[in-house]
Amino acid sequence: MSDITVKYINARLTDETQYRIPYWEARATEKGPCLLITSALHGNEIQGAEVLRRVLPAVRAGLQRGACLFVPMANIMAVRRRQPHIDFELGHYYGSDNINNVNCAWPGKADGSNGQRLAHAFYQDLLPQATHLFDLHCYSRCWAAIVYARTGNETSLAMARACALRFAKHGFWKPEIAKRPIFPCTQSDLFYDTGRTGVTIELSGQYGFCEREVRRGVRAVLNCLRLLRMLPGEVERDDPLIWLNDAQEVQVAAPHSGLFMPVELNTSDPVEKGMLLGHILDDRDLRETPIHAPVKGYLHQYGVIRGVGRNIVFDPMTIMHPFVTEGETIAVITFGAFSSALT
Numbered sequence: 001m002s003d004i005t006v007k008y009i010n011a012r013l014t015d016e017t018q019y020r021i022p023y024w025e026a027r028a029t030e031k032g033p034c035l036l037i038t039s040a041l042h043g044n045e046i047q048g049a050e051v052l053r054r055v056l057p058a059v060r061a062g063l064q065r066g067a068c069l070f071v072p073m074a075n076i077m078a079v080r081r082r083q084p085h086i087d088f089e090l091g092h093y094y095g096s097d098n099i100n101n102v103n104c105a106w107p108g109k110a111d112g113s114n115g116q117r118l119a120h121a122f123y124q125d126l127l128p129q130a131t132h133l134f135d136l137h138c139y140s141r142c143w144a145a146i147v148y149a150r151t152g153n154e155t156s157l158a159m160a161r162a163c164a165l166r167f168a169k170h171g172f173w174k175p176e177i178a179k180r181p182i183f184p185c186t187q188s189d190l191f192y193d194t195g196r197t198g199v200t201i202e203l204s205g206q207y208g209f210c211e212r213e214v215r216r217g218v219r220a221v222l223n224c225l226r227l228l229r230m231l232p233g234e235v236e237r238d239d240p241l242i243w244l245n246d247a248q249e250v251q252v253a254a255p256h257s258g259l260f261m262p263v264e265l266n267t268s269d270p271v272e273k274g275m276l277l278g279h280i281l282d283d284r285d286l287r288e289t290p291i292h293a294p295v296k297g298y299l300h301q302y303g304v305i306r307g308v309g310r311n312i313v314f315d316p317m318t319i320m321h322p323f324v325t326e327g328e329t330i331a332v333i334t335f336g337a338f339s340s341a342l343t
């Protein structure tokens with residue numbers, strides 16, 4: 001049995017209000033990796049908090065080496081405000097804002113924006129101890145869960161495989177183009193570029209919990225703890241893993257405008273060629289059009305999402321609305337690349 005203690009990171013807002021971010025710490029007697037798991041660095045991406053709550057009993061019962069630093073609500077002020085960043089207004093950029101987006105702000109600034117101050121507090125208190133990072137985020141529910149790893153970082157790639165999700169992607173960087181680290185950067189880049197390792201996961205679904213996704217997250221974390229020999233047992237794998245770097249995809253476009261009603265499928269599910277994906281009810285003449293899968297593969301995107309990417313105006317309500325215009329992508333089916341040099 002390992003003791004789990006609740007500890008705190010101290011941060012302060014731009015108005016100098018102090019606040020504390022609680023985290024769980026467990027340490028084994030035997031030396032080993034120090035795994036930092038951050039969840040909800042974006043306050044609307046909260047599924048990882050439940051993942052960590054469920055993983056904790058296994059750590060308490062069986063941590064055999066190293067240390068765990070689990071931060072279920074890393075951006076706790078944004079969580080309390082039920083929004084992505086501490087300072088956030090609808091219509092502001094979500095992803096590419098490297099002033100307010102804590103995920104783009106590492107190593108942060110002691111006297112910067114609220115997001116930069118939060119990154120700085122982590123950078124001072126937790127990052128020096130951690131050797132491995134597991135950063136838990138959530139995409140919109142129309143996008144499948146995915147794990148991101150660093151090309152050439154063998155432990156990162158092994159952790160990505162151990163996550164046992166359907167989709168994975170590895171990212172390159174070219175040392176001849178730029179010397180790393182380049183600040184500000186993401187937390188994961190900071191780890192990779194300072195000789196450490198880890199993965200970033202995006203589960204499917206923001207602003208709430210989805211049992212299927214939480215279970216995916218629990219399996220991914222437990223598997224990584226086993227891979228690192230911090231917990232006993234073997235890595236559990238079942239589904240084929242698709243490296244998106246090498247995969248092919250087919251986008252399914254809406255043939256006309258209307259309301260897209262999906263069937264009982266979820267992101268990451270397998271689909272057969274010709275399988276019914278849903279219907280579009282035409283807003284002009286009420287004709288209905290069935291939508292079929294043009295190829296066999298796996299659902300990388302399922303449902304309508306618009307305004308995504310790095311330069312978007314973010315409105316969580318309208319981007320999820322099922323009214324589609326002609327030509328809009330309503331599903332993306334990915335196939336191939338089950339095995340590559342990396343698997």
Ligand SMILES: [Zn+2]
Nearest residue numbers: 042045137138
């Ligand atoms: Zn995020």
